[in-house]
Amino acid sequence: MIYIISQMRYPPAHKDRTRQRIVRAAARRFRERGSEGVAIADLMHELRLTHGGFYRHFKGKEELFNEALVESFRQAEATMNAATAGASPGGKLEALIRTYLSEGHCDNRGEGCPVAALATELAHHRKSTRSTLGRALRDYVAGLAPFVPGDTPTERERRVLVLFAGMAGVLNVARATSDAALRRTILEAGRTFFLQAFCGRA
Amino acid sequence: MIYIISQMRYPPAHKDRTRQRIVRAAARRFRERGSEGVAIADLMHELRLTHGGFYRHFKGKEELFNEALVESFRQAEATMNAATAGASPGGKLEALIRTYLSEGHCDNRGEGCPVAALATELAHHRKSTRSTLGRALRDYVAGLAPFVPGDTPTERERRVLVLFAGMAGVLNVARATSDAALRRTILEAGRTFFLQAFCGRA
DNA sequence: TGTACATCAGTGAACGCGCGTTCACTGATGTAC
């Protein structure tokens, strides 16, 4: 992007900051309530702005959704990196599984994994939006593959895919359940299972 | 329910048939597009009815959603029973996994597993609707537990829960992907992984 | 059997509301000279 400075009355940083505030708030809200559960006007109001100004920043709601999805992946990756930072190379995967299937993650949809939060509805979005998921998935999987057991790189990547998709499924069933005891049971069973399958623990 | 025949001009069967047609169509549409993606008027029109009559059968959309969810579970259970009917006791789980993670199931959201199709949005529904999920899950899990490896009944039930939630997650990630090759890879990786984990196959 | 009457599943116009989007306007900031 080239900014022709002589035409700019406000410094670009000002507009960019607002835009980023919108994207961040959207990233949380969309994960909490889904795309259709978030109204532009409410979102802008939350930021002490009015809905009209929204269209200075985005072509429409779908563009915001797409950017919020990218931002969500960025955040989720950072969270997971933070959770595994202190672990030994061999313990990274265990830390990851425990963090992903924790009650904290389960209760905190808005700041958690976008695959889990938006899995179902992504299939209803534009192809361009869905390819954002594909890209993020491939990147993330490639980064984690080295820590997963498996004979070939391809096999390791496939196992990471299954680990992620599987854990997202467990998280979603836990979240959908109305019974708190059943929810805890599901999470615990998920941790036990995936730790055993991927870290060789009984 | 007691029908006071002398007050009935139409036989109860007539109204019941219409109601069931609505529930069945809804069960498919809701799974295909989600609750907010289905309009009452469209649904009724599909059945050559008009939207006004809808309220002779249901209090509102949420009641229909709940009934459609129950119907979806019934159908899904029947499908899975059919898929495993021919298998030996030891092969039931393998047949189940292959059917659940088949490309056919992946492409056929409307007639497939409601947990996979509606996982994300169930968390946004009333508690009464969500407890429908809990009940169906418990029933289904209890029925399958005998076929799953594990030392105690409790352990077996927990493993079935994880198997289901995990497969639903894999199916959803496959469905969300825009790239057909990646989709097939995910399904295949899922089958390989869950077969190995639950049926002891390499 | 035939006629008057009652019921109620289904009809379709209308209502109300939420929400995405548009648009004329404002006013703070920056440039030109």
Add this chain to the structure above:
DNA sequence: TGTACATCAGTGAACGCGCGTTCACTGATGTAC
């Protein structure tokens, strides 16, 4: 430095549309006698 002018992020009223729900009405079917 001061003044006139231009830009554009943000404002808030208004528009249009989809959709859930309501309601007065219809007409096919059944009962009463």
